[in-house]
Amino acid sequence: MPQPNPALKPQVYSDQRPASDFQHFHTWARSHGADAIQDLVRLVVVPWCMLVYRARASDAPSVPSSGPAIIAPNHFSALDHFFVAMYLRRRVRFMGKSQLFAGPLGWVLMHAGAFPVRRGHHDEEAIATALAILARGGVVVLYPEGGRSRTDQMGDRARPGVGRLALESGAPVVPAAIVGSHRARHWRRLQFPAVRVRYGSPRRYSLAPGERIASRERQQAVADEVLADVRRLWAGGGLAVDDRAGAQSPSHRGLRAPRVRAGVRARKPGSGTFLNFPIGRPRGRV
8 A cells, every 4th residue: 555655744735826826927938938047957956966866867869859748757756857857958847836936936936947837726827838838849847647646656547637738739748757756855864865767758649630629538548548658667667668559557556666776877868968967058948
């Protein structure tokens, strides 16, 4: 059975502020790209993740070098935003919980590529912003589970949002497994596990002929398929596993987070790297 972590703070699922409080974040995100603030954050955080968490990535070229893309990783730690993007040479955009978008932090997040989603609400503005970014050829990171897992196992069910974005945008979906980050959130206990990220083969989904909006059932089916791809990668420990379409997906029930030995280097590091660190600043501003 999954074991909840008593050290984690209870999640706040509802933001009582009106939607109008976040409109300027969405307006800016739809017409601007992540800027030098994201580069500055990466400059500070990426070396830390490489040294402290021995973070490595494999199959980073699975993420298209240009054009729209959706990256769909599992989610255990607040550091997952950095782990999943640190070996990519593109600026990426994130959907973040609206509670973070207040005061100076909201300004930093906006310029670093994030935009708010009002948890506890049916937030069409967040979906519209993500679709606008994809229409401009940007990369959006979206967690199929919706939020961080509170245990050492992946979530039971995907949220339909990733399915809707995939169907309505037509952008390829790249599943990603972040292995080890379930213990990275225990930094106060001086636990700094090795973290591995592996990107899977991209998939494309499309609306049926004559269909303008996918049904809720279709959105959920696509989201479940994406999460199954992520789970298959994650179960392999972030190293090479068979992620071909139709491969048998192991049950996640009773499956604990795979361990990664600190001395094991991930296979096939992304091209354009020096000591597994991307050379040059991330490309693109969308």
